[in-house]
Amino acid sequence: MQTELFPLDDTRLLPDGAKMLRAFGQPYLADIKTALDDVLVQAPTRHMITPGGHKMSVAMTNCGDFGWVSGPSGYAYLDRDPLTGRHWPNMPEVFMALALDAAARAGYPLFTPDACLINLYVPGTRLSLHQDKNERDFDHPIVSVSLGLPATFEIGGLKRSDPVQLVPMRHGDVLVWGGPSRLAFHGVRTIRKGIHPEYGAQRLNLTFRRSQ
Numbered sequence: 710m711q712t713e714l715f716p717l718d719d720t721r722l723l724p725d726g727a728k729m730l731r732a733f734g735q736p737y738l739a740d741i742k743t744a745l746d747d748v749l750v751q752a753p754t755r756h757m758i759t760p761g762g763h764k765m766s767v768a769m770t771n772c773g774d775f776g777w778v779s780g781p782s783g784y785a786y787l788d789r790d791p792l793t794g795r796h797w798p799n800m801p802e803v804f805m806a807l808a809l810d811a812a813a814r815a816g817y818p819l820f821t822p823d824a825c826l827i828n829l830y831v832p833g834t835r836l837s838l839h840q841d842k843n844e845r846d847f848d849h850p851i852v853s854v855s856l857g858l859p860a861t862f863e864i865g866g867l868k869r870s871d872p873v874q875l876v877p878m879r880h881g882d883v884l885v886w887g888g889p890s891r892l893a894f895h896g897v898r899t900i901r902k903g904i905h906p907e908y909g910a911q912r913l914n915l916t917f918r919r920s921q
Protein backbone atom coordinates (compact mmCIF):
# COMPACT_ATOMS: atom_id res chain seq x y z
CA MET A 710 0.00 0.00 0.00
CA GLN A 711 1.24 3.46 -0.83
CA THR A 712 0.64 6.15 1.73
CA GLU A 713 1.24 9.86 1.44
CA LEU A 714 3.08 10.91 4.56
CA PHE A 715 2.61 14.51 5.62
CA PRO A 716 4.23 15.58 8.90
CA LEU A 717 1.35 17.83 9.89
CA ASP A 718 -2.18 17.74 8.57
CA ASP A 719 -3.98 19.62 11.28
CA THR A 720 -5.02 22.78 9.49
CA ARG A 721 -6.66 24.04 12.68
CA LEU A 722 -3.10 25.07 13.53
CA LEU A 723 -2.84 27.47 10.61
CA PRO A 724 -1.98 31.07 11.53
CA ASP A 725 -4.87 33.37 12.47
CA GLY A 726 -6.56 34.63 9.34
CA ALA A 727 -5.64 31.58 7.22
CA LYS A 728 -8.13 28.90 6.32
CA MET A 729 -7.89 25.62 4.43
CA LEU A 730 -11.00 24.77 2.44
CA ARG A 731 -10.49 21.13 1.56
CA ALA A 732 -11.84 20.16 -1.87
CA PHE A 733 -13.77 23.43 -1.97
CA GLY A 734 -12.95 23.82 -5.67
CA GLN A 735 -14.44 20.44 -6.57
CA PRO A 736 -17.71 21.69 -8.14
CA TYR A 737 -15.75 24.16 -10.28
CA LEU A 738 -12.95 21.91 -11.49
CA ALA A 739 -14.31 20.81 -14.86
CA ASP A 740 -15.09 24.38 -15.96
CA ILE A 741 -11.80 25.63 -14.53
CA LYS A 742 -9.85 23.18 -16.70
CA THR A 743 -11.61 24.34 -19.87
CA ALA A 744 -11.14 28.02 -19.02
CA LEU A 745 -7.53 27.50 -17.95
CA ASP A 746 -6.63 25.75 -21.22
CA ASP A 747 -7.94 28.78 -23.08
CA VAL A 748 -6.02 31.27 -20.90
CA LEU A 749 -2.80 29.30 -21.42
CA VAL A 750 -3.17 29.51 -25.20
CA GLN A 751 -3.55 33.31 -25.03
CA ALA A 752 -0.81 33.85 -22.44
CA PRO A 753 1.61 30.91 -22.28
CA THR A 754 3.52 30.20 -19.08
CA ARG A 755 7.12 31.35 -19.05
CA HIS A 756 10.10 31.24 -16.70
CA MET A 757 10.52 34.75 -15.36
CA ILE A 758 13.87 36.15 -14.24
CA THR A 759 14.33 37.10 -10.60
CA PRO A 760 15.72 40.55 -9.69
CA GLY A 761 18.89 38.63 -8.78
CA GLY A 762 19.18 37.39 -12.38
CA HIS A 763 18.10 33.78 -11.89
CA LYS A 764 15.53 32.00 -14.01
CA MET A 765 12.63 30.82 -11.85
CA SER A 766 11.99 27.07 -11.93
CA VAL A 767 8.25 27.64 -11.70
CA ALA A 768 6.68 28.81 -14.98
CA MET A 769 4.10 31.58 -14.66
CA THR A 770 1.43 33.55 -16.43
CA ASN A 771 -1.62 35.60 -15.44
CA CYS A 772 -5.18 36.47 -16.23
CA GLY A 773 -7.29 39.38 -15.05
CA ASP A 774 -6.88 43.16 -15.26
CA PHE A 775 -3.33 42.94 -13.90
CA GLY A 776 -0.60 40.33 -13.91
CA TRP A 777 2.37 39.83 -11.61
CA VAL A 778 5.75 39.85 -13.32
CA SER A 779 9.33 39.52 -12.22
CA GLY A 780 12.33 40.79 -14.14
CA PRO A 781 15.86 42.10 -13.63
CA SER A 782 14.46 45.45 -12.46
CA GLY A 783 12.12 43.96 -9.86
CA TYR A 784 8.55 42.83 -9.34
CA ALA A 785 5.47 44.60 -10.67
CA TYR A 786 1.82 44.26 -11.58
CA LEU A 787 1.30 45.16 -15.25
CA ASP A 788 -1.89 45.44 -17.27
CA ARG A 789 -0.21 43.89 -20.30
CA ASP A 790 1.69 40.70 -20.89
CA PRO A 791 5.29 41.70 -21.70
CA LEU A 792 5.61 38.57 -23.85
CA THR A 793 2.79 39.42 -26.26
CA GLY A 794 2.23 43.16 -25.67
CA ARG A 795 -1.47 42.40 -25.27
CA HIS A 796 -3.69 42.73 -22.24
CA TRP A 797 -3.69 39.65 -20.06
CA PRO A 798 -6.59 37.28 -20.84
CA ASN A 799 -9.80 38.17 -19.03
CA MET A 800 -10.37 36.45 -15.75
CA PRO A 801 -12.79 33.63 -16.64
CA GLU A 802 -16.14 33.85 -14.86
CA VAL A 803 -15.64 30.47 -13.24
CA PHE A 804 -12.30 31.64 -11.77
CA MET A 805 -13.94 34.72 -10.29
CA ALA A 806 -16.89 32.73 -8.96
CA LEU A 807 -14.64 30.26 -7.14
CA ALA A 808 -12.40 33.01 -5.75
CA LEU A 809 -15.32 35.01 -4.36
CA ASP A 810 -17.05 31.94 -2.97
CA ALA A 811 -13.89 30.73 -1.21
CA ALA A 812 -13.00 34.16 0.16
CA ALA A 813 -16.49 34.61 1.59
CA ARG A 814 -16.38 31.15 3.16
CA ALA A 815 -13.04 31.99 4.76
CA GLY A 816 -14.40 35.24 6.22
CA TYR A 817 -13.43 37.75 3.51
CA PRO A 818 -16.73 38.65 1.81
CA LEU A 819 -15.38 41.95 0.43
CA PHE A 820 -12.63 40.38 -1.68
CA THR A 821 -12.54 41.72 -5.25
CA PRO A 822 -9.57 40.19 -7.08
CA ASP A 823 -8.15 41.97 -10.11
CA ALA A 824 -5.31 39.52 -10.78
CA CYS A 825 -4.82 35.78 -10.99
CA LEU A 826 -1.25 34.49 -11.05
CA ILE A 827 -0.99 31.03 -12.58
CA ASN A 828 1.99 28.93 -11.50
CA LEU A 829 3.02 25.77 -13.30
CA TYR A 830 5.18 23.27 -11.39
CA VAL A 831 6.68 20.09 -12.79
CA PRO A 832 8.23 17.46 -10.51
CA GLY A 833 11.50 18.73 -9.07
CA THR A 834 10.44 22.37 -8.95
CA ARG A 835 9.76 24.40 -5.81
CA LEU A 836 8.92 27.92 -4.75
CA SER A 837 11.09 29.22 -1.95
CA LEU A 838 9.82 31.03 1.12
CA HIS A 839 8.51 34.53 0.33
CA GLN A 840 5.82 37.07 1.18
CA ASP A 841 3.20 38.31 -1.28
CA LYS A 842 3.68 42.02 -0.77
CA ASN A 843 3.57 43.71 -4.18
CA GLU A 844 -0.13 44.46 -3.75
CA ARG A 845 -1.38 47.87 -2.64
CA ASP A 846 -3.95 46.88 -0.05
CA PHE A 847 -3.22 44.08 2.37
CA ASP A 848 -6.82 44.16 3.64
CA HIS A 849 -7.58 41.78 0.78
CA PRO A 850 -6.60 38.13 1.29
CA ILE A 851 -4.83 35.76 -1.10
CA VAL A 852 -6.98 32.92 -2.40
CA SER A 853 -4.95 29.94 -3.63
CA VAL A 854 -6.38 27.04 -5.64
CA SER A 855 -4.39 23.83 -6.18
CA LEU A 856 -4.78 21.73 -9.33
CA GLY A 857 -3.09 18.53 -10.47
CA LEU A 858 -0.24 16.92 -8.56
CA PRO A 859 -0.23 17.27 -4.76
CA ALA A 860 2.18 19.61 -3.02
CA THR A 861 3.43 20.41 0.42
CA PHE A 862 2.79 24.08 1.10
CA GLU A 863 4.69 25.72 3.91
CA ILE A 864 3.43 28.70 5.84
CA GLY A 865 5.14 30.46 8.69
CA GLY A 866 4.97 33.84 10.38
CA LEU A 867 5.86 37.42 9.57
CA LYS A 868 9.59 36.75 9.89
CA ARG A 869 11.46 34.51 7.47
CA SER A 870 13.02 32.71 10.41
CA ASP A 871 9.67 31.85 12.05
CA PRO A 872 8.85 28.12 12.13
CA VAL A 873 6.70 26.89 9.25
CA GLN A 874 3.70 24.61 9.24
CA LEU A 875 3.54 22.04 6.45
CA VAL A 876 0.16 21.87 4.74
CA PRO A 877 -0.64 19.19 2.15
CA MET A 878 -2.45 20.70 -0.83
CA ARG A 879 -4.29 18.45 -3.22
CA HIS A 880 -6.30 18.85 -6.40
CA GLY A 881 -9.29 21.08 -5.63
CA ASP A 882 -8.10 22.34 -2.24
CA VAL A 883 -8.33 26.07 -1.62
CA LEU A 884 -6.19 27.90 0.92
CA VAL A 885 -7.02 31.46 1.89
CA TRP A 886 -4.70 33.69 3.90
CA GLY A 887 -5.52 37.22 4.96
CA GLY A 888 -5.90 39.48 7.97
CA PRO A 889 -3.07 38.85 10.45
CA SER A 890 -1.62 36.13 8.18
CA ARG A 891 -1.71 38.20 4.99
CA LEU A 892 2.06 38.79 5.00
CA ALA A 893 3.02 35.36 6.32
CA PHE A 894 6.06 33.81 4.68
CA HIS A 895 5.07 30.83 2.55
CA GLY A 896 6.40 28.56 -0.16
CA VAL A 897 6.01 25.23 -1.93
CA ARG A 898 8.32 22.29 -1.26
CA THR A 899 9.79 20.36 -4.18
CA ILE A 900 7.00 18.67 -6.15
CA ARG A 901 7.35 14.91 -6.22
CA LYS A 902 7.10 12.74 -9.31
CA GLY A 903 3.63 11.64 -10.26
CA ILE A 904 0.94 11.65 -12.89
CA HIS A 905 -2.37 13.32 -12.24
CA PRO A 906 -5.32 11.91 -14.23
CA GLU A 907 -6.33 15.32 -15.60
CA TYR A 908 -3.16 17.41 -15.40
CA GLY A 909 -0.46 14.80 -16.03
CA ALA A 910 2.97 15.43 -14.50
CA GLN A 911 2.10 18.96 -13.40
CA ARG A 912 0.78 21.02 -10.58
CA LEU A 913 -0.99 24.26 -11.41
CA ASN A 914 -1.78 26.82 -8.79
CA LEU A 915 -4.02 29.84 -9.12
CA THR A 916 -3.51 32.71 -6.69
CA PHE A 917 -6.18 35.37 -6.75
CA ARG A 918 -5.05 38.78 -5.61
CA ARG A 919 -6.25 42.34 -5.32
CA SER A 920 -3.24 44.14 -6.77
CA GLN A 921 -4.39 47.78 -7.00
Ligand SMILES: O=C(O)CCC(=O)C(=O)O
Nearest residue numbers: 826828841853897914916
Ligand atom coordinates in the same frame (compact mmCIF):
# COMPACT_ATOMS: atom_id res chain seq x y z
O1 LIG B 1 1.75 27.45 -5.61
C1 LIG B 1 1.36 27.78 -4.50
O2 LIG B 1 0.70 27.03 -3.78
C2 LIG B 1 1.69 29.14 -3.94
C3 LIG B 1 2.07 30.17 -4.97
C4 LIG B 1 2.60 31.42 -4.36
O3 LIG B 1 2.84 31.53 -3.20
C5 LIG B 1 2.84 32.57 -5.23
O4 LIG B 1 2.73 32.45 -6.45
O5 LIG B 1 3.14 33.66 -4.72
Ligand SMILES: [Fe+2]
Nearest residue numbers: 839840841895
Ligand atom coordinates in the same frame (compact mmCIF):
# COMPACT_ATOMS: atom_id res chain seq x y z
FE1 LIG C 1 3.12 33.62 -2.70
